[in-house]
Amino acid sequence: KNQVEQSPQSLIILEGKNCTLQCNYTVSPFSNLRWYKQDTGRGPVSLTIMTFSENTKSNGRYTATLDADTKQSSLHITASQLSDSASYICVVSAILTGGGNKLTFGTGTQLKVEL
């Protein structure tokens, strides 16, 4: 069964600090992995996408890593800001027989950045 597990479930950090969110998955056959940011009451917005051959991908203060061997990914946020407070969702895409792909969503890490 395809699964995506994220940790921690929630996290509170002070503004300016760094943090790392974890994602472990058992999805196969693997196509790609995305990290999304979802603000409260809004739809998810894509931060990064990584395919099998990519180890690191950055988008501003966000840096994602992927270890396809251990099926783990992380999202590192540098110099956090109050606006980073949101749910961060790891989404893994599996290739479907016959074409297309299917997404498996993690339950997200709820990040709160405080003054």
Next chain:
Amino acid sequence: GAVVSQHPSRVICKSGTSVKIECRSLDFQATTMFWYRQFPKKSLMLMATSNEGSKATYEQGVEKDKFLINHASLTLSTLTVTSAHPEDSSFYICSARPRPTGVSNSNQPQHFGDGTRLSIL
């Protein structure tokens, strides 16, 4: 960037009412749109996949007669919650995948709408 518009953003209505939610891709054509449901502090749950010009594919456990999906054009899909009851109250989110342009469709991103908060009294 690609924009998906979802309307309305919030609906409050009485039990027994049918509610229609629209999902539009504003600057791209979407052959496939997806409808999700999200409970508080939970992950998105795929309800159905909507393909332009054909019947939607529903996930196991989702009542197709309860959640009617119409994908009449390459830029519009609608979800109608028929005879809604309080247990249908939830956050519904749509997403759209751009039409493939020659590259692998598996890496085409899904662009999400901002969701519809449905509250049934």
